[in-house]
Amino acid sequence: MIYRLLGKLEISRDDQSLDLPGGHNLIVLAALLINANQRMSKAELLQAAWGSKEVNEAQLHKSAAALRALLGQIGHDGDLVTHARHGYEIQVSDDDLDMQVFRRGLRQADEARSHGRVDDEITHLRRALGLSSPSESGLQRGEDQPCVAWLATIARVSSNQTSMALSIGGSIAPFQAVMVASRAAELSAMKPSRWI
Numbered sequence: 001m002i003y004r005l006l007g008k009l010e011i012s013r014d015d016q017s018l019d020l021p022g023g024h025n026l027i028v029l030a031a032l033l034i035n036a037n038q039r040m041s042k043a044e045l046l047q048a049a050w051g052s053k054e055v056n057e058a059q060l061h062k063s064a065a066a067l068r069a070l071l072g073q074i075g076h077d078g079d080l081v082t083h084a085r086h087g088y089e090i091q092v093s094d095d096d097l098d099m100q101v102f103r104r105g106l107r108q109a110d111e112a113r114s115h116g117r118v119d120d121e122i123t124h125l126r127r128a129l130g131l132s133s134p135s136e137s138g139l140q141r142g143e144d145q146p147c148v149a150w151l152a153t154i155a156r157v158s159s160n161q162t163s164m165a166l167s168i169g170g171s172i173a174p175f176q177a178v179m180v181a182s183r184a185a186e187l188s189a190m191k192p193s194r195w196i
Helices: 023-034 042-050 057-072 098-114 118-129 144-166 174-189
Strands: 010-013 080-083 087-090
Touching: 023 042, 023 057, 023 087, 042 057, 042 087, 057 080, 098 118
Parallel strands: none
Antiparallel strands: 080 087
């Protein structure tokens, strides 16, 4: 995992965490990661980072250059792609971005549920939520049905809130999305007080 959005925004490789920039550069980075593997127009990025499409594009190009240099520190400067006369894109593999790993786990859990494989559904939901063992999650054997219901509820609420936060009023809101993703991570770590 190189890029982490769920929780604290972080970029690392081989235990080397990068010192992330602040301000506009951080917002551009967050917007690109939230929309990973998708082209973002200059206008979308300017609106996200500066709150206006009327900002000089040179500011965005400076930001992109700074981010490319940052990613170069871990050998990933090629992940930031320039689309001439359009904008930018950050290209990542499925295993390099935690949000994509989370979504994949939800899809796998849905598939397992549709085939009646409760144990597989639990495993996929735990992975998606970062729960590595039943003892860490407060779940005990013999509680499979409530376990599935609780994990599935947390996963779907987390996924839906994250999706809603990614696009608000037609424009991206990266810090809101990161905050919701952080809350989703907190929810996933909670233990249910009782099963209903």
